[in-house]
Amino acid sequence: MTFGFAPSAATSITTSAGSANRLARMLEPAEWASAGIPLLRNPREVVSGLHTRHAPAPATAVVAVLDHEDRLAASASFSRRSTPVDGWEFRNVLLAHLRRVIPHDLRLRAPVRTAVLLYCREGDERWTEEDGAWMWGLRDACTLHGLRCGAYITLTRGGWQVLGEGRGGRRPNSTSSPGPFLDGAAEAELQPLRTASGAAEALRRTAAR
Secondary structure, three states: OOOOOOOOHHHHHHHHHHHHHHHHOOOOHHHHHOOOOOOOOOHHHHHHHHHHHHOOOOOEEEEEEEOOOOOEEEEEEEEOOOOOOOHHHHHHHHHHHHHHHOOOOOOOOOOOOEEEEEEEOOOOOOOOHHHHHHHHHHHHHHHHHOOEEEEEEEEEOOEEEEOOOOEEEOOOOOOOOOOOOOOOOOOOEEEEEEOOOOOEEEEEEEOOO
16 A cells, blocks of 8 residues: 655645746737737848847847847847746846846836847747747836837747748748858957856857947
8 A cells, every 4th residue: 555645735726826827927929919019120130130149049048129220239148047938037037138238218208229039949930838928028028128029039940930920031040150240230249148047158249339
C-alpha cells in the first residue's frame, strides 16, 4: 500500500488563479490589430537595421525606440529567461532596458517617440501565447515610459513578420548573417550586458540619440 498527499483545494485554486492571470496578461492578434498600433513606414528597413546591430539569435528580444520620423533613437537586446510565459514579467524586463537606453517622455502631453519590439524565436510565423505576452508587455512598458506602443515583429527561420499587419519578408531571418550598415549611423558597440540570469554576456547594443 502506498501513501501520498493529494493536492489541496487551496493549492488547486491558487494554481488556477495564477494560470488565469497569465492568460489575462496577453493580447490576441485581433486585440492587437484593433489597438491602433501605428504602422511602420518602412518595416524592412527597421528590421534590417536592428538585425545588423544586434544579430539576434532565437530567444533574443530587441526593443527599439523610434523618433517621429521612424529613425532609430535607441535600442537594446537581451536574452529571454526560461520562465513561464507572463506578460507582467516581459513588461518588467522591457521597461528596465528602456530605462537604460533612453529617458522617459512622461512629461509630454502626448507620446512623440514609439517603441517597437523584435523577437527572434523558433517556430513559424503563426501567433503563439508567448507572442501575446510580449505584446501585452510592450504595450504596458510603453505606457509606463511615456512612449507610443509600436509594432511587434517576429524573426524566425522563415523570415520576419509584423504581427497584426500581414507585412513580412524572407530576409533577414533567424539564420541569416547581419548585413552592412546602410544608414550611416554609428555602429553598435560590443558591451557587456547583464542578463536576467545574472551572467554577463557580450551582446550588441546601441543607444544612438
